Amino acid sequence: MAEEKPNNWWATLPGLLTAAAAVITAVTGLLLGMGQLGMFDAGRPAASTASASGMGSPAASTGASQPGAGASTSAPGSGTGNSAEWKVALPAERTYRAADVEYEILNASARPDVSGKIALTLTLRCTNHGRYDLNFWDSTFRLNVGGVSYSPDPGLNELVAGDSSKSGGVRFTLPADTRDALLRIKFAEGESTAQLTISPP
Known part of the structure; x- marks a missing residue:
């Protein structure tokens, strides 16, 4: 009888x-x-290295290494070094009324414009004491400088409901040497005036 071989486990x-x-x-x-x-990733070493260096560098993320970025933040507004806000002296009486329409000068600011002129912005409140809607727009205002009447830049055109108030800004572009200006507020029955004085910082 032949001897049986044990089965291999791998078989x-x-x-x-x-x-x-x-x-x-x-x-x-x-x-x-x-x-x-x-x-x-051996086929893309350059792209990976560039993105990693951009994320890890504070100068790259903030733009401080670019000369243009620092210049734009140091002088906001106009591109000149004399961009600080100028002082505007307002009259003691700032409220002007005719019939049911009343205007109040709330604030005034001026600064050199990018074109070399002065941008004067007046913040006014219009109060409608009547019953019907009132048009509150920039055509109501003029500014006299050296005998010349200037109209405001377009932008303000609002409706003020009866027995209510609304505020808005009126902007004038004036010659660079403007120091004294006369604000004219036109009413249906006439007009009121307010003297303004502009002083450099």
């Missing part, structure tokens, strides 16, 4: 499946490890 089907699973697991783990080490 059985379960053994083959177990070996294949072990190989697949080992290869997968190896690929994952190589991916985490960045070995598969």
Whole structure:
């Protein structure tokens, strides 16, 4: 009687499946490890380095290394060095009324304009004491400088309901040497005036 040889464990089907699973697991783990080490990004080193250096550099993220960025933040408004707000002296009486319409000067500011002129902005409150809507617009105001009458820049055009108030800004572009100006407020029955004095800082 011939001697039976023991079956090899690798020759059985379960053994083959177990070996294949072990190989697949080992290869997968190896690929994952190589991916985490960045070995598969070897074809894109320049792009990765550029983005990393841009994110890590404070100068690149804030724009401080660019000469134009610092210049724009140091002098907002106009491009000149004399861009600080000028002083505007208002009269003691700032409320003007005719019939049911009343205007009050709330504030005034002036600064050199980019064109070399002066931009004067008046903040006014219009109060409608009547029953019907009232047009609150820039055509109501004029500014006299050296005998010349200036109209405001377009922009203000509002409706003020009856028995209510609304505020708005009126902007004038004036010659650079303007120091004294006379504000004219036109009513249906006539007009009122207010003397303004502009002083450089």
